[in-house]
Amino acid sequence: MPKSQFIDPSEVRKAGKITFNPIPVNQYNKTVEEEKANFSNEDLLRIYRDMVVIREFETMLNLIKIRGDYNGITYDHPGPAHLSIGQEAAAVGMAYTLGVEDFIFGSHRSHGEILAKGLSAIAKLSDEQLMQVMESHFDGITFAPVKNGHTGT
Amino acid sequence: MHAFFTPFGVYPNNAIVGGSGDIAVGAALYKKVNRKDGIVVANIGDASMACGPVWEGLTFATMDQFNELWEGDMKGGLPLIxxxxxxxxxxxxxTCGETAGYTIAARIGAGLNEDQLHAERVDGYNPLAVIDAYKxxxxxxxEKRGPVLLDVLTYRYSGHSPSDASSYRSKEEVEAWEAxxxxxxxxxxxxxxxxxxEEQLVGVKGDTINLMESSMKLAIDLTISPRMDMAKYPNLIGEMIFGNESVDRMEDRAPDVNHPMAENARVQQLAKKERFAFDENGKAHSKIKTYAYRDGIFEAIIDRFYxxxxxxxxxEENRDWGGAFAVYRGLTEALPYHRLFNSPIAEAAIVGTAIGYAMCGGRVIPEIMYCDFLGRCGDQVFNQLPKWQAMSGNVIKMPVVLRVSVGSKYGAQHSQDWTALTAQIPGLKVVFPATPYDAKGLMNAALQGTDPVIFFESQRLYDMGEMFHKGGVPEGYYEIAIGEPDIKREGKDVTILTIGATLYRALEAADILQEKYGMSAEVIDARSLSPFNYEPVLASVKKTGRIIISGDASSRGSFMKEMAQTIxxxxxxxxDAPPVVxxxxxxITPAYELEDSFFPCAEWMIDAIHEKIVPLKGHVVKNNFTSAEQIRRNKLGV
Structure with a gap:
C-alpha cells in the first residue's frame, strides 16, 4: 500500500451498500435492412463468406477425423481436433473490426477465431503488404506451398 | 495450438483451459506500457471462468493502480477485451445449470470493479450483434476505461472432440440450435x-468447397508441404528450445526513468561499500559496510532498467517495500509505476502476464517471493513459459527472468528448494547463484538473453559478501555464462558439488576434512542446473575419484540425484565409489529450531564420506548413512 493513499477508518467503517448497474443481455435488435446504412453489400457478403469458410474448414477436419476423407481426399489424422461448428458468427463478429495491430489469444477451440482474424486481416491489407508478410514470415516457408497457382485475394 | 500467425495479430491458442486468461492480460500490459497501438482480445471459454488463473488474470487486469497511481499518459485501464x-x-x-453459478456469464463483470467490466451478453448467433458490440x-x-468483458452466447453442434458421443445433451437441444x-x-x-x-450464396459455398479441397491437397502433399526432416536434422526441435541470443535491449528508445542512475540513493550507497567480504588481514567487514548478494542482483537489474x-x-511488495528481501530498495525512486509495481498476491497472474508481455516483445522480471509458491503458478511455469519459443518455431521470444527465493527458518510451506521441478522441464534455463559475484554475473546473463530463466535465490544468502572473486564484485558490467559450474576451492582427495546455499556448509566440511583427516576437498558450485556443463565436474572426479553432491532440496527425486546419475x-x-547425495x-521442513535435523550440514557430509566412500581414520559418525538405513527410509517413503 503506497503512503500516498490514506485508508481512513471513519470513512471505510461507515454504513452503506453496494449498488450495481443493470447488465445488458442481447440488447442488439437491428435488422440487416437497418444495418445497410453501416455496411456495404460487399461487407455483408464477406461476413457470410467468412462464416462459410470457417464452417467448411471445420467440417473438413471433422470428416477427416471420423471418416478419414473429405470429398474423396483421404487423410489419416490421429491427433486432436476440437471443433467449434456452430460458433462461426461469434468468431467472425469478434474479428471483423480488428486490425493487424489488434492481438487475439485463444483456446483449444480456436480454429474459427484464427480464420476469422486472418480473413479480416487479408481484407484490410493491400496485396503488396500481404506479399511482403508471406515472403518474410518464416522466410517464406509457409508461403511456399501456395506460391505456385496463387490466384490472388 | 501451434497455429498462429503474428503478422496478422493472431497470437497463440492454448491447449490448457483458460491458458489465455492471464497471458492476454500481459499482452495488453505490453501494449499499454510500451505505448503500442491496438487492443488485445482474450478468447476464452465459459467453462474457463472457473479456473483460478483466469480469475487471477482478471484481478490483475482490474487493479486500481492503473487509474489511481499510474501517472501521465500511463493513467487508465488496459486495452483488453x-x-x-x-x-x-x-x-x-x-456451465449454466450444472458446473457454474453465474447463469449468465456477463454477471461476473459486476464482481470485479465499479465499471462492472462494462460487461454485457451479446447474441453470438448474429454476427452483426457482435460487430456492434466490438465497435x-x-x-x-x-478512452482508457478498459478492460471489457463480453459474454458472447453461442453453441457448438460438434462434440468436444470427434470422440464425443454427446451423451450429456439431448438430440432435441442440438436440433433446436441447428434450426x-x-x-x-x-x-x-x-x-x-x-x-x-440465393445464387450468390450457393456460389460462395461452392467456391469455399473448392478452396478447402485445393488447400487440403496442398497441405497433405509431403512434396509440397514437407514435414520437418528429423532424419536429416535430428536436432531440429532441440535447436528451437532456446534462442541463446544476446540482446542489450528489446527496443531502441530512451527508457522512462525518474532520475539519472548516478543520482540514485542506493547506487550512491553501494559505491561506498566493500565489494569483497574481507579486509587485507582476512577480517570480515561489518554487515553494514559489506556489498552483499542482494546488491549484486540489484546492480544487474538497475543497469538493465536504464x-x-x-x-x-x-x-508482491516489489515497489515501496523494495521486495520482501530488499533487493529492489532504491528502485521505487528510480522508476515510474508502469515499470515497477506491486501485483496482486496471485502468482499465476504474475507469471502468466509476464509470458504475454514477453511474447509481444518486452523484457520482464516477475517475482514470486518464495519457491514454495511455484505450485501457485504451476501451469504458467511448466506449460506456458517453457513451451512457446519452440511451439512458435522461435518466432516468439520469451525474455522472462523469474525470480524465486528459497526460504529458510520459515517452516514446512516457506522453506523448500524445488529447483528440480523447474530443471526437469525442457525449455527453462535454471540458475542458482550462491555468491554476490555470481548473482550479478548470472543476472546480467539472464537479462541479456531472450530465453526464460528461473533465477533461484536463497534467504540464507542475501546478506553474504563476496568471499571468492579476487578484487571483489566488479562495479562494471560482466556476464557469467549460464551453465558453467565454478570451482570455489581446489582440492585433490574428494569433490563436493553443491547447489545453492549448501556451498558454505561444504566449505566448512572441507575445512574439517583438512584439519581432522588430512583430506583435501575440491568444492564446486554448480551455479546453474540447466543447462549444465559436466566437464569441469568430470575433470575434478578424474582427479579425486570421489564425489558427494549436496543441496537443500529433499533428496528424493532432486536435481542432486540427476547429477549423481549422470556423473x-x-x-x-x-x-572409487558411486556418487553420494x-x-x-x-x-516436511520443520521449524527453525529443528532445522539442523532436516537440512544437510558439514557433519552430514563428513559422515556420508566416511560411511559410503572412504573410511576416515578415527571418525565417529553421528548420523546414519548406512545402506540398511537408506533401504529402511525408502520402504517407509521418508
Missing amino acids: INIMNNQYGMGGQ RKRKILE QDSIAWFGRELVKAGVAT KDPTLIAYG SELAFDDL VGSRNW
Whole structure:
C-alpha cells in the first residue's frame, strides 16, 4: 500500500451498500435492412463468406477425423481436433473490426477465431503488404506451398 | 495450438483451459506500457471462468493502480477485451445449470470493479450483434476505461472432440440450435434485404468447397508441404528450445526513468561499500559496510532498467517495500509505476502476464517471493513459459527472468528448494547463484538473453559478501555464462558439488576434512542446473575419484540425484565409489529450531564420506548413512 493513499477508518467503517448497474443481455435488435446504412453489400457478403469458410474448414477436419476423407481426399489424422461448428458468427463478429495491430489469444477451440482474424486481416491489407508478410514470415516457408497457382485475394 | 500467425495479430491458442486468461492480460500490459497501438482480445471459454488463473488474470487486469497511481499518459485501464466464447459447455459439463453459478456469464463483470467490466451478453448467433458490440467497446478501450468483458452466447453442434458421443445433451437441444443456425439465418436475411441472391450464396459455398479441397491437397502433399526432416536434422526441435541470443535491449528508445542512475540513493550507497567480504588481514567487514548478494542482483537489474526501455518488474511488495528481501530498495525512486509495481498476491497472474508481455516483445522480471509458491503458478511455469519459443518455431521470444527465493527458518510451506521441478522441464534455463559475484554475473546473463530463466535465490544468502572473486564484485558490467559450474576451492582427495546455499556448509566440511583427516576437498558450485556443463565436474572426479553432491532440496527425486546419475554414467571408470547425495530429509521442513535435523550440514557430509566412500581414520559418525538405513527410509517413503 503506497503512503500516498490514506485508508481512513471513519470513512471505510461507515454504513452503506453496494449498488450495481443493470447488465445488458442481447440488447442488439437491428435488422440487416437497418444495418445497410453501416455496411456495404460487399461487407455483408464477406461476413457470410467468412462464416462459410470457417464452417467448411471445420467440417473438413471433422470428416477427416471420423471418416478419414473429405470429398474423396483421404487423410489419416490421429491427433486432436476440437471443433467449434456452430460458433462461426461469434468468431467472425469478434474479428471483423480488428486490425493487424489488434492481438487475439485463444483456446483449444480456436480454429474459427484464427480464420476469422486472418480473413479480416487479408481484407484490410493491400496485396503488396500481404506479399511482403508471406515472403518474410518464416522466410517464406509457409508461403511456399501456395506460391505456385496463387490466384490472388 | 501451434497455429498462429503474428503478422496478422493472431497470437497463440492454448491447449490448457483458460491458458489465455492471464497471458492476454500481459499482452495488453505490453501494449499499454510500451505505448503500442491496438487492443488485445482474450478468447476464452465459459467453462474457463472457473479456473483460478483466469480469475487471477482478471484481478490483475482490474487493479486500481492503473487509474489511481499510474501517472501521465500511463493513467487508465488496459486495452483488453475478455471475450467469453460462451458455447455453454465445458467439455461435457453444462456451465449454466450444472458446473457454474453465474447463469449468465456477463454477471461476473459486476464482481470485479465499479465499471462492472462494462460487461454485457451479446447474441453470438448474429454476427452483426457482435460487430456492434466490438465497435462500442473499442471506444471504451480508447478512452482508457478498459478492460471489457463480453459474454458472447453461442453453441457448438460438434462434440468436444470427434470422440464425443454427446451423451450429456439431448438430440432435441442440438436440433433446436441447428434450426437457428447462424449461417443459414444470415444468408436468408441477406437475400431478404436484397444484399445477395440465393445464387450468390450457393456460389460462395461452392467456391469455399473448392478452396478447402485445393488447400487440403496442398497441405497433405509431403512434396509440397514437407514435414520437418528429423532424419536429416535430428536436432531440429532441440535447436528451437532456446534462442541463446544476446540482446542489450528489446527496443531502441530512451527508457522512462525518474532520475539519472548516478543520482540514485542506493547506487550512491553501494559505491561506498566493500565489494569483497574481507579486509587485507582476512577480517570480515561489518554487515553494514559489506556489498552483499542482494546488491549484486540489484546492480544487474538497475543497469538493465536504464538500458532496456521495455524492461518492467513486478510481484508482491516489489515497489515501496523494495521486495520482501530488499533487493529492489532504491528502485521505487528510480522508476515510474508502469515499470515497477506491486501485483496482486496471485502468482499465476504474475507469471502468466509476464509470458504475454514477453511474447509481444518486452523484457520482464516477475517475482514470486518464495519457491514454495511455484505450485501457485504451476501451469504458467511448466506449460506456458517453457513451451512457446519452440511451439512458435522461435518466432516468439520469451525474455522472462523469474525470480524465486528459497526460504529458510520459515517452516514446512516457506522453506523448500524445488529447483528440480523447474530443471526437469525442457525449455527453462535454471540458475542458482550462491555468491554476490555470481548473482550479478548470472543476472546480467539472464537479462541479456531472450530465453526464460528461473533465477533461484536463497534467504540464507542475501546478506553474504563476496568471499571468492579476487578484487571483489566488479562495479562494471560482466556476464557469467549460464551453465558453467565454478570451482570455489581446489582440492585433490574428494569433490563436493553443491547447489545453492549448501556451498558454505561444504566449505566448512572441507575445512574439517583438512584439519581432522588430512583430506583435501575440491568444492564446486554448480551455479546453474540447466543447462549444465559436466566437464569441469568430470575433470575434478578424474582427479579425486570421489564425489558427494549436496543441496537443500529433499533428496528424493532432486536435481542432486540427476547429477549423481549422470556423473556415474560419465565417470564410472574414475570413481572409487558411486556418487553420494547429501540432501535434505524427505520430510516436511520443520521449524527453525529443528532445522539442523532436516537440512544437510558439514557433519552430514563428513559422515556420508566416511560411511559410503572412504573410511576416515578415527571418525565417529553421528548420523546414519548406512545402506540398511537408506533401504529402511525408502520402504517407509521418508
